[in-house]
Amino acid sequence: MSSLNRRQFLQKSGTGVMAATATGGLWNHLLYAGGNGTGSTTLFESKFGVARESMQKILQIALSKGGDFSELFFEYRIANLVRMEEGIIKDSSERISLGVGIRVLNGEQTGYGYTNDLSFEKMKQSALTAAAIASSGKTMKIANLSEVTRDHKMYDLINPVHELELTSKIDAIERAHDAALKYDSRIQKVQVRLSDEIRFVTIVNSEGLLISDARPQVRLMVNATAEDKGELSTSSWANDGGRVGMNFYKDKTHPEELGKRAAEEAILLLSAVNAQAGEQPVVLGKDQSGVMIHEAVGHPLEADSNRKKESIMWDKMHQMVANPIVTIYDDPTIPFMRGTHAIDDEGTFTQKKMLIEKGKLVGFLQDRLSARLMGDEPDGHGRRENYQCIPIPRMANTVLERGDSNPDDIIGSVKKGFYAKTYQGGMVQPSGKFTFSVNMGYLIEDGKLTQPIKNATLIGTNVQILNEVEMIGNDMGFFLGTCGKDGQSAPCTAGTPTLKIRSMTVGGQA
């Protein structure tokens, strides 16, 4: 029982969690039969035969015991994965998920049922299961469904990866692999994964909402292991992607670049030493330090834990909680990012949400339930892993705004300290104690990066750390990760400039 109620951010979701690859095109005629989130007939009507009248009936059955809100969340997802290891394409996989989750809200209570069988009888059974949460007997009449669409350009569906032939994916994988292997003769083993998915959702609810979304997600990841005189080292997963098509790896991040990045880290780690343990000034590099913001700020500002007065932030609204140079927001609408979505998993249009403005706490991330109970507005942060899960407030793309310091000046201001470069992930407890684990960093001596440092976990308390942010760089980088909360995972990003923390406890050697 080691991770009961903790929120964590991992660079890589568990091995094999994200499974699966289709040879291109074979499913397409099914998928685009009017179900691309814009037509008047949803995929679930056209392909799976769920008539709109049935949806309406099920919504009504879900409210048959009382309850004040019912909702159906239909999901169809195809996720593909190709793996290269030890110089060969080991395998490819394709994972199909189909199902509906039926939710009934009754005050603060949630009843939930799900099924992967979309027949009317099975859906009815699940609806009755969810309905059992209520017992007032007052039956609310549900509104007529009317379809809403959001016109947006947040996903690149022009050259979707899930439609590509396997051979063109293998080409990108091999290029990443070869670049890593060629980087240095000490690179022994290289792993490359290309995962892609297309996820169709349709949400209908008792207020008459009917809305659909079709979200692509792509990620290319490389990991390298180096060996020198019996010493081994492994890089973190160099990766990039988002809600993009294959062009991303042509126009933005080349597969070779990811391979080289992984190899470089593995080689540096061969000569890395342990950190000096104890409190010291810490500089967080721009590329991946969003992990810290995600844990220290993002999770504590999700509305559910504040509504329940569990988060250390619940009673601090409109108070100064950070150094006035700190401004933090979450924006699910940034085009093409891993954490981006046009509507959330409750059908709410997403929007940029300011959390901390010049040091002052100004907002929580809301879903429908918490917003209603707190007298706030839903803001598009209600997300769920899949149809088997209820929506909960989650981050999307969390950003600490650029400051005005030159990154070199930030490093230059530290006489002796620790510089964090790549990460394994982070974790936070509701009480505000959080950690982040650095895979590779550097010792800072006299304002310069010197000795590479391996595996160091840093620990702090969020209310303290936010006041210890002393300098903010004029640069910006994004960490791509998978966030875990209440047993559900969700793709996220977190962005930060180079940051200086006055002092933090670093794990290492005494």
Next chain:
Amino acid sequence: MKNVDKQLTGLAESMVAYGKKQGADEVQITISEGSELSIDVRMGNIEKLVEAGSKRLSVKVIKDSKVATASSSDLSKETLNKLMDHAIQRAELASADEFSSLPESQKITADLEALQIYDGSITELAVEKKIEFAKKTESICLADERVKKSYGASYGSFEGTFYLANSNGVSLAYPRTSCSCSIYLQSGDGDNLFDDGWGDATRNLSDLMTPEDIAKTAIHRVTRLIGAKKIETQNVPVIMEPAMTSSLLRFLQQCITGRSIYLKQSFLTDKLCQQIAGKNISIVDDGLLPRGIGSRPFDSEGVPSQKTSLIEQGVLKNYLLDTYASKKLGLPSTGNAGGSTNFYMEAGIHSQEEIIKSVDKGLYLADMIGQGTVPTTGDISRGAFGLWIDNGELTYPVAEITISGNLGTILNQIEMVGNDLEHKDSIEGPTIKIAEMTIGGK
């Protein structure tokens, strides 16, 4: 004992036949079928109730030593046939790998009755009783005034069957159940708050800890941290209580898989038959432990479960192997496709009291958070909470510190092994005393 669903057995077998007909050399089909109930109670009220059933069919095909896999929760014939066709086409684009093949059909000797991993009374127990169980657990905790808040108590139950058929003539199935209850609490004052809790999960209803015992453990864990402070950076002996030893073993388990060995992502690479730990250390994976939460008659490829000695008196004897890793490393499979089963460190002779008494100044480790474990090197660096030991006695609580060391070194520095091993979780260990680790603090 629940009967297996003949229809699902038939589906698995017919998909094997279809795959062969479509040109695959070898086909493996598995179906996971199950139903779950989960209840969340918070501050005395039901917060969430989930009840549902699901099925997923998974495919593995091998053609000319090339592999592809697939799975679907849409079990319509049209989808499944297409899924199989795609997999066979995709396999052709993978690289030939001489180590890829399905296991031969082997006789499953485990007696399901003796294994005791299915208990019908779990599903028969009325939902109201399950709600009551969670409510009672929480109310006992909330009655303790040192407990500031409950994040909620959860009760869960599961019943499901795993089906497997392959082109070597294997067709197997086994049902299992589980029930669980957990609670998570907050203590402390102002901004100096602490979280901890406890939970239990078992295959049989009668094995589940009572609400009283779960509450008692959870209260003890969260209240012992109240008023915790940071301490100085230093090297000291560390005592790990069983839950912390389990956490350490979870990391060891990652490092001892065949896959991490052939990928050279383990500090145990090339160490087979070497003394890698003290003579007082023995580590076992036992898939046949009666009533064990990790027990199963066979693994996810149909290889019979067994009891495997991994580390015997400090000597590395074996790895956790599936069929692929076993062929690659030239060792027999240990029936660990799908992971470890009941993985544990064998008990020693010392009582926990005796172990604490033996430490002059040191840390009694109570909780760890964060990642910070690297299988390739064995390095550990994690956030930690605990109790300070002074003169053989537990004194004040400590928090917001880090604990660092190296698993390879630690295995040789375990000075005492406790006699308090329990088989509750799928990874378990007794209390241990480590000669020295580094505390990062002030």
